[in-house]
Amino acid sequence: MKKILIIGATSAIAEATARLHAEDGDRLALIARNESHLEAVAQDLRQRGAESVSSFVMDANDFARHEEVLAAADESLGGIDFALIAHGTLPDQELCERSAQSMRDEFSTNCTSTLSLVTVLANMLEPRGAGSIGVITSVAGDRGRASNYVYGAAKGAVGLFLGGLRNRLHGSGVHVLTIKPGFVDTPMTADFSKGPLWATPSVIAKGIRSAQKRRRDVVHLPGFWLMIMLLIRLIPERIFKRLSI
Amino acid sequence: MTEEPRYGSWGGLQEGRSRRELRLAWRDDRLPEEALSDSSCLCHGNGRSYGDSCLNDGATLMSTRGMDRVIDFDPATGAFECEPGLLIKELLEITVPHGWFSPVVPGTQFVTIGGAVANDIHGKNHHLAGSFGSHVLSFELLRSDGSRLTCSESENPELFRGTIGGLGLTGLITRIRFRLKHVPGAHIEQEKHVFRNLSQFFEMTEELENRFEHTVAWIDCLSKGRSLGRGIMMCGNHASGSSLKAPRAGLLRSVPLTPPFTLVNAPMIRAFNEVYFQKNALSAGSSLIHHRPFFFPLDGVENWNRIYGRRGFHQYQCVIPHGAAEDAIGDMLKRIRRSRAGSFLAVLKRMGSQKPAGILSFSRPGVTLALDFSNHGAPTLELLEDLDRITRSSGGVVYCAKDARMSPESFQSYYPQWRELERLRDPAFNSSFWRRVTKDLS
Numbered sequence A: 001m002k003k004i005l006i007i008g009a010t011s012a013i014a015e016a017t018a019r020l021h022a023e024d025g026d027r028l029a030l031i032a033r034n035e036s037h038l039e040a041v042a043q044d045l046r047q048r049g050a051e052s053v054s055s056f057v058m059d060a061n062d063f064a065r066h067e068e069v070l071a072a073a074d075e076s077l078g079g080i081d082f083a084l085i086a087h088g089t090l091p092d093q094e095l096c097e098r099s100a101q102s103m104r105d106e107f108s109t110n111c112t113s114t115l116s117l118v119t120v121l122a123n124m125l126e127p128r129g130a131g132s133i134g135v136i137t138s139v140a141g142d143r144g145r146a147s148n149y150v151y152g153a154a155k156g157a158v159g160l161f162l163g164g165l166r167n168r169l170h171g172s173g174v175h176v177l178t179i180k181p182g183f184v185d186t187p188m189t190a191d192f193s194k195g196p197l198w199a200t201p202s203v204i205a206k207g208i209r210s211a212q213k214r215r216r217d218v219v220h221l222p223g224f225w226l227m228i229m230l231l232i233r234l235i236p237e238r239i240f241k242r243l244s245i
Numbered sequence B: 001m002t003e004e005p006r007y008g009s010w011g012g013l014q015e016g017r018s019r020r021e022l023r024l025a026w027r028d029d030r031l032p033e034e035a036l037s038d039s040s041c042l043c044h045g046n047g048r049s050y051g052d053s054c055l056n057d058g059a060t061l062m063s064t065r066g067m068d069r070v071i072d073f074d075p076a077t078g079a080f081e082c083e084p085g086l087l088i089k090e091l092l093e094i095t096v097p098h099g100w101f102s103p104v105v106p107g108t109q110f111v112t113i114g115g116a117v118a119n120d121i122h123g124k125n126h127h128l129a130g131s132f133g134s135h136v137l138s139f140e141l142l143r144s145d146g147s148r149l150t151c152s153e154s155e156n157p158e159l160f161r162g163t164i165g166g167l168g169l170t171g172l173i174t175r176i177r178f179r180l181k182h183v184p185g186a187h188i189e190q191e192k193h194v195f196r197n198l199s200q201f202f203e204m205t206e207e208l209e210n211r212f213e214h215t216v217a218w219i220d221c222l223s224k225g226r227s228l229g230r231g232i233m234m235c236g237n238h239a240s241g242s243s244l245k246a247p248r249a250g251l252l253r254s255v256p257l258t259p260p261f262t263l264v265n266a267p268m269i270r271a272f273n274e275v276y277f278q279k280n281a282l283s284a285g286s287s288l289i290h291h292r293p294f295f296f297p298l299d300g301v302e303n304w305n306r307i308y309g310r311r312g313f314h315q316y317q318c319v320i321p322h323g324a325a326e327d328a329i330g331d332m333l334k335r336i337r338r339s340r341a342g343s344f345l346a347v348l349k350r351m352g353s354q355k356p357a358g359i360l361s362f363s364r365p366g367v368t369l370a371l372d373f374s375n376h377g378a379p380t381l382e383l384l385e386d387l388d389r390i391t392r393s394s395g396g397v398v399y400c401a402k403d404a405r406m407s408p409e410s411f412q413s414y415y416p417q418w419r420e421l422e423r424l425r426d427p428a429f430n431s432s433f434w435r436r437v438t439k440d441l442s
């Protein structure tokens, strides 16, 4: 039995990951902002074999409550083996270009709130010398593109932050996992037309579980995105700035 | 190459496509504004209906697959409640380890519970258990006016009977509570019996139904003369034996793409039928097997429907009242032989005498025959029209879940009670099928 904390537990990717843990009989604590959705997820996980499921309603942008809610979740679990941070939004890029306020709000949801949560978690786990912290970033964070650079910058910043944290915690026993999914068919991407590069949440969930077990540092999910992003990163900026991809 | 519609149907015949495809994720959310402002909307489960009853050309389809949560499961009583997008496959994975099985399963485990209710599906145990709808305790229906109605035999009984077998037309089912069936394990004690012609089938079937909870027959639809309608009767009872592992998938696990033309032709069907018959005749007798190959033999090959090529295929399924069944089915087999069309999968089953659970339910006392045909356009439609003539004159009906072509005349004579469903239909819901078959005949 493992003790699993999930923030943004109503996300499709998070829910698929939670189901794998429920089937293993793990103990879960869930945090999300929509109470009725959260309750539907928790109820389902109980029926699928979770040892127990506790749930906490919190908006990730409610910074003042981070410590209190994480402490309560930690207590309900009796410790944390794996904390997964999954919440996020796909910003309206055009709106963020016109409105600095919208841009800041999106940055808060997709970057600052995550950094705050990770900081609290790291400080909880470091003295215990054990546990994993996994954060879902994105391949979009690898390169700035006109079509979604607010989202990309937020995810990229989280990735950089996690690299530093991993460096800091190296040797402490605490594992830091950066999860970079490619295109995933979830409510977040409902309006996109789908092609062969798209993966289902359950494929991503299996990748997350296995990366956590194997204590990987950074994973692209599915794995082929590593190659794609290597190539994309190789394109010189002087050429990249002319492209629309 | 034209882009394949995302939410299709199993026969791959559709030409039009929906204007908008939405996904539903949460049972307590309201119906999406975009759906309500379109000319109509319809739920799409997992697209295992063959024709156009799960399609809504030019308007909105709403996938329910994201609503796949379990709400309640009591392993002491076998009461189960879930959202409508849960697949039978997922249900069985959760309940079989606790000794509970779906009360009714179709020939594939890839259908949703919502789809099972909306078509009031039947299975190999129809002679004992009736259809899926008769095991439903209650469900919640979300209507376009925003109301949420609990429906059961005692609460909103009209909508209860209208929604079971109601082709998704009465609104969105958001949660379903039903009774599971207790089983001793994950296995089936199977017996296979050969019948040399159609009348032998009719002689043996009743005795086998008394001994077995599940029965179904495969018939060789290209056999002729004295062997007309020869086949294999497959029977089974639930058994323990969980020590046996689920079988591994065979060599061909998936048909990766749709070939431009059908791979199913007469010589191939003839060869297949001959080999299949002889192989099963040799292996007749009893054996203990996992429930999956027994109930879902076709699920071993993903997307097997693609072998029919880009033009797709039709399934024809009818049920003929007992008295007329032997003659009518004999006539159909002769007509099919003449067309040289043939069908891989010709399935025959005697149904029980239970009262249909829904207003428009298909299953009823009689003998049901199901056949698949490559779509060759006009000749195929002619053949199916001829089969309809036989069905109509013998007092039978055709299964809406399988249909893509029956005429409004045929439909309205099979289901004269359709106006009752039309009255209960949610004004915002409609389907390609419903528009096609309810055309005014005057």
Ligand SMILES: Cc1cc2nc3c(=O)[nH]c(=O)nc-3n(C[C@H](O)[C@H](O)[C@H](O)COP(=O)(O)OP(=O)(O)OC[C@H]3O[C@@H](n4cnc5c(N)ncnc54)[C@H](O)[C@@H]3O)c2cc1C
Residues within 6 Å of the ligand: B010, B042, B043, B044, B045, B046, B047, B048, B049, B050, B053, B054, B064, B084, B085, B105, B106, B107, B108, B110, B111, B112, B113, B114, B115, B116, B118, B119, B120, B121, B122, B123, B166, B167, B168, B169, B171, B172, B173, B174, B298, B401, B402
């Ligand atoms: C290989 C194979 C074998 C089969 N064998 C059998 C069999 O033995 N017996 C049998 O009876 N059928 C059989 N079928 C047919 C199949 O069981 C039915 O067509 C079933 O309804 C398909 O379910 P689905 O989830 O794919 O739903 P879809 O085909 O996507 O939709 C079916 C209907 O359900 C409605 N619906 C879905 N969800 C909801 C909801 N939440 N609220 C309201 N309406 C909803 C849709 O609007 C539509 O009208 C078989 C099909 C295949 C492909």
Ligand SMILES: NC(=O)c1ccc[n+]([C@@H]2O[C@H](COP(=O)([O-])OP(=O)(O)OC[C@H]3O[C@@H](n4cnc5c(N)ncnc54)[C@H](OP(=O)(O)O)[C@@H]3O)[C@@H](O)[C@H]2O)c1
Residues within 6 Å of the ligand: A008, A009, A010, A011, A012, A013, A014, A032, A033, A034, A037, A058, A059, A060, A061, A086, A087, A088, A089, A109, A136, A137, A138, A139, A180, A181, A182, A183, A184, A185, A186, A187, A188, A189
């Ligand atoms: N889908 C993709 O293609 C893709 C690709 C790469 C990375 N990702 C990342 O994967 C993660 C999961 O996304 P998903 O694809 O599973 O999409 P999703 O189902 O839409 O999940 C996003 C979740 O984030 C929650 N959320 C948003 N803002 C929040 C806030 N302020 N406080 C608390 N929760 C908040 C949402 O809650 P509500 O439902 O209450 O709004 C929702 O549950 C995200 O970080 C996303 O950026 C997704």
